[in-house]
Amino acid sequence: MINEKEALYLLETAKKARLNAYAPYSHYHVGAALLAQNGKTYIGCNVENASFGATNCAERTALFSAIAGGVRDFQGIAVVGGTYGSLDETILPCGICCQALSEFCAQDFPIVLAKEESYRIVTLKELFPHAFSSQNLNK
Ligand code: THU
Numbered sequence: 001m002i003n004e005k006e007a008l009y010l011l012e013t014a015k016k017a018r019l020n021a022y023a024p025y026s027h028y029h030v031g032a033a034l035l036a037q038n039g040k041t042y043i044g045c046n047v048e049n050a051s052f053g054a055t056n057c058a059e060r061t062a063l064f065s066a067i068a069g070g071v072r073d074f075q076g077i078a079v080v081g082g083t084y085g086s087l088d089e090t091i092l093p094c095g096i097c098c099q100a101l102s103e104f105c106a107q108d109f110p111i112v113l114a115k116e117e118s119y120r121i122v123t124l125k126e127l128f129p130h131a132f133s134s135q136n137l138n139k
């Protein structure tokens with residue numbers, strides 16, 4: 001879980017990360033900041049591709065960076081973005097990102113969402129109540 005100070009820190013970090021978004025096709029710039037249990041923060045932005053399906057969302061960029069660094073335990077994530085980086089709408093992680101997060105994060109994993117200066121926290125379970133999991137495979 002995260003406290004208010006951590007939520008605000010993650011939001012500011014995600015806002016900075018969105019400035020690195022590579023989004024020449026959608027012009028939708030997204031940033032994410034993922035707080036690990038060890039206190040480290042991993043940032044992500046969306047990275048688009050001329051072959052659109054090769055695009056990677058900001059949340060998975062952050063998650064995969066952490067995993068590549070040997071870190072698998074997380075406290076929370078913040079996600080912000082909008083057209084040309086506008087912050088006038090709340091954005092929600094897509095289904096693929098929720099599925100990817102569900103591999104490593106518990107159902108009560110907090111996701112910090114923002115609109116302008118206000119924010120709210122939802123859980124992974126609220127956004128994605130029925131993930132496909134390893135339990136489906138272990139039969
Ligand atoms: N995108 C993200 O990075 N995260 C989300 O949660 C939703 C969508 C990106 C993917 C693509 O580059 C652009 O936003 C438009 O879909």
